[in-house]
Amino acid sequence: MVKIQGVSKSFREGLRGRKVQALQSLRLEVASGEVFGFLGPNGAGKSTSIKVLLNLIRPDDGKATILDRDVSDRRVRQQVGYLPENPYFYDYLNADELLWFGGRSSGMTADDLRHKTPALLERVGLLEARKRPLRTYSKGMVQRAGLALALIHDPAVVILDEPMSGLDPVGRKMVGDLILDLKHQGKTVFFSSHILNDIERFCDRIGIIAGGRLRLVGELDKVVPDGETLEELFLRAIDDDFGGLPS
Amino acid sequence: MRPLWPLAVITFKEGIRNRALYGIFLLALLLFVANFLICGMILRDVGKVAVDVALSAVSFSGLLLVLFVGINLLAKDLDRRTIYMVLARPISRRHYIWGKFLGMAMLIVTATAMLGGCALLSIGSVRWAFPSYFPRFAWSPVLLALMLITLMLVLLAGMSFLFASFATSSFVTLILTVVSYLIGHGVAAIKALVESPAEVGIEVSATTVRVVKAAYYLFPNLSLFDIKVQAAHNLPVSWTYLAGTVAYGLFYTALSVTLAGLVFSRREFP
Numbered sequence: 001m002v003k004i005q006g007v008s009k010s011f012r013e014g015l016r017g018r019k020v021q022a023l024q025s026l027r028l029e030v031a032s033g034e035v036f037g038f039l040g041p042n043g044a045g046k047s048t049s050i051k052v053l054l055n056l057i058r059p060d061d062g063k064a065t066i067l068d069r070d071v072s073d074r075r076v077r078q079q080v081g082y083l084p085e086n087p088y089f090y091d092y093l094n095a096d097e098l099l100w101f102g103g104r105s106s107g108m109t110a111d112d113l114r115h116k117t118p119a120l121l122e123r124v125g126l127l128e129a130r131k132r133p134l135r136t137y138s139k140g141m142v143q144r145a146g147l148a149l150a151l152i153h154d155p156a157v158v159i160l161d162e163p164m165s166g167l168d169p170v171g172r173k174m175v176g177d178l179i180l181d182l183k184h185q186g187k188t189v190f191f192s193s194h195i196l197n198d199i200e201r202f203c204d205r206i207g208i209i210a211g212g213r214l215r216l217v218g219e220l221d222k223v224v225p226d227g228e229t230l231e232e233l234f235l236r237a238i239d240d241d242f243g244g245l246p247s
Numbered sequence: 248m249r250p251l252w253p254l255a256v257i258t259f260k261e262g263i264r265n266r267a268l269y270g271i272f273l274l275a276l277l278l279f280v281a282n283f284l285i286c287g288m289i290l291r292d293v294g295k296v297a298v299d300v301a302l303s304a305v306s307f308s309g310l311l312l313v314l315f316v317g318i319n320l321l322a323k324d325l326d327r328r329t330i331y332m333v334l335a336r337p338i339s340r341r342h343y344i345w346g347k348f349l350g351m352a353m354l355i356v357t358a359t360a361m362l363g364g365c366a367l368l369s370i371g372s373v374r375w376a377f378p379s380y381f382p383r384f385a386w387s388p389v390l391l392a393l394m395l396i397t398l399m400l401v402l403l404a405g406m407s408f409l410f411a412s413f414a415t416s417s418f419v420t421l422i423l424t425v426v427s428y429l430i431g432h433g434v435a436a437i438k439a440l441v442e443s444p445a446e447v448g449i450e451v452s453a454t455t456v457r458v459v460k461a462a463y464y465l466f467p468n469l470s471l472f473d474i475k476v477q478a479a480h481n482l483p484v485s486w487t488y489l490a491g492t493v494a495y496g497l498f499y500t501a502l503s504v505t506l507a508g509l510v511f512s513r514r515e516f517p
Contacts, residue, residue: 011517048517054335057515074250074339082335088327092264093257104253105336133264149332 001188002030002157006062007052009212022048023212025062030190030205032156035183037203037220038192041238045212046192047085050161053190054082066157078106081150085161085192087142091135095126095145098134099152106153116152124148125174139166147175151182158182160191164198176201196230206230210238250338251346258350262316263357271311275362278304279369286373293380297373298479301366302392306473308362309355309400310428314421317351317404322417330516341508348408348504355400363393383481391489392478398496399472403428405503406467412510430462431469438463467499 009023023045030036040046051057052064055071069076089098096117103113121127124144129137134145143166150158163179164172179202182189193199199206200220207217215237216223224233262268282300286293324330324347333343370389374381403424410423441459444451471492477484 051517054331056331056334057517074337074342076337077335078337080335082331084328084331084335087332088329089332090257090261090329092261097257097260101253101257102332102336105250105333105338107249107337146332150335 001032001034001067002028002036002053002190003065004028004049004052004062005064007049007059007064008061009048009052009057009059021212023052023059026209026212026214027062028207028214028217030188032188033183033186034204035179035189035202036191037199037206038190038209039194039196039199039206039234040192040209044209044238046209047161048212049209050082050159050190050192053159054080078153079156081153081155081158083143083146083150083158083160083163085165087146089134089142089145089149092133094133095121095130095148098145098149102149102152106155108153113152116154120148120152123178125171140168140171143167144171144174147178151178155187157188157190160189162192162194164193164195172198196234200230208234208237250336250342251349254333254338254343254346255349255353258320258347259353259357262320262350262354265316265319267315267319268312268358271308271315271358272362274311275304275308275365278307279365282369283373283376286377290377293373293377294382294384295479297370297380298384298389299475301369302389302396302475302478304369305359305362305366305393306396306399309359309396310403312355312358313400313404313407314424316354318407318411318417318420318424320351321347321408321411322420325411325516326417328516334516340512340514344408344412344504344508344511348405348507351404351408352401355404356397359393359397359400363390363397366393385481388474388478388481388484391484392474395472395474395489395492395496398493399469402467402472402496402500402503403431403469405500405507408507409503409510412507412514427466428469430466432473433470434459434463434466435468435470467495471495 004026007023007026008021010019010021012018013020026045026049038046038049048057052059053066053071054077058072064071066076067079099117099120100113103116118127121130124147126141126144126148129141134142137145143163147163150160163175167175176198179189179191183202203220205217205219206223208215224230279301282297282304285300286297289296324333330343334340338346367389374384406427407420407424411417411420414420414423438459440447441451441456474484476482
């Protein structure tokens with residue numbers, strides 16, 4: 001379903017153009033209907049991996065595919081919903097117009113949108129605020145509008161970059177319920193998070209990345225050794241001396 | 248067209264609701280009122296001045312629209328990463344540039360139609376107050392002048408997209424667009440001057456001639472779109488000239504946006 005095959009990516013930084021290796025031969029597969037949690041400290045390469053999947057950046061080496069299509073094929077994204085970390089939207093549009101854009105650009109008919117938009121906005125708690133300009137939204141409301149935008153076209157694959165970021169407990173519960181819903185609908189969910197509790201609650205499999213290298217990947221209940229918590233495993237896995245665990 | 252239209256529509260909506268647009272319209276309104284007052288004071292060539300000031304107000308307000316609203320529509324997408332929400336849809340980078348440009352062109356056409364309406368009202372009111380100064384006046388050249396101003400602004404917006412496709416900041420795009428506007432309006436006259444320096448008694452080095460000629464062929468000749476004098480004096484404008492200028496404008500615009508799309512398709516958004 002989602003495959004990252006030996007992807008490496010480096011960036012040039014600063015005036016001297018210092019090379020920074022963001023991803024090193026990253027290899028990862030997420031099966032259909034799976035909820036995959038992508039963990040890692042800040043700057044580990046989580047968002048870079050996600051941006052490779054969305055063709056926002058191109059790998060130096062290797063390739064990424066979704067539904068067996070190379071991610072450089074724009075048609076792949078008809079089946080992909082994406083929520084960026086700290087999403088920003090157009091100031092003067094409202095939630096209705098945002099979803100209209102999302103739906104129409106993904107091939108939905110005006111009729112489909114008329115039915116689906118109010119239901120989805122109600123689901124994310126924005127029905128009453130649907131006509132308000134997005135610039136008047138709080139951070140949590142923007143996050144929820146972003147989630148609605150990611151789901152409006154009923155994608156098969158949902159990629160969420162830190163979906164709980166900036167949400168209050170009520171918002172977090174709502175997003176959590178949505179992820180569980182997606183899981184029950186058989187959608188493939190790829191989400192990155194710092195919040196280990198969320199990963200434990202929703203994910204079938206996890207991957208831990210640090211320094212651009214995948215340190216560990218596997219089913220949640222198999223990779224966490226008996227007597228160890230996910231937090232302890234995570235802290236061990238991001239250590240440079242970590243030798244890796246069977247995946 | 249399918250990937251372009253939704254993006255064009257939200258670009259247009261985002262632009263038309265931008266508060267900077269209200270400021271530009273207010274300035275244009277003041278210029279139109281000033282037109283009436285200026286004509287009342289000078290009482291000489293009133294017809295010519297009224298048309299000239301009204302069309303210049305449209306042209307100037309349109310320029311502000313391209314520089315401060317248009318450039319921002321693209322720059323904000325890059326600065327604030329709103330581009331993620333667009334490129335995460337089945338929209339290629341080239342579609343993105345064309346969709347944004349289409350929205351911007353719709354904004355320019357709508358804004359100049361509104362500004363043009365005010366300009367016609369302003370000219371009409373001066374004509375009503377001072378009818379004796381409008382012996383040769385006709386509306387059609389004024390409308391043609393407005394159409395060419397619109398096309399010039401669309402072309403300039405296309406160039407700003409080309410600059411934005413490779414510039415690292417909106418300020419660089421702004422400067423390059425202003426420079427193109429200034430060169431575009433003066434380069435034909437300067438070329439004529441440096442090619443026949445003896446006629447005005449000046450000496451021009453071969454390098455200067457080469458630089459001016461390079462600028463002439465590189466930058467669009469925006470003075471072609473300026474027929475204010477013809478509109479003010481109701482002088483004939485041939486259909487050949489009009490068709491040629493429209494074709495030139497459309498060709499240059501398409502070339503700029505296509506190049507912008509090509510450059511942009513190589514960009515990454517980390």
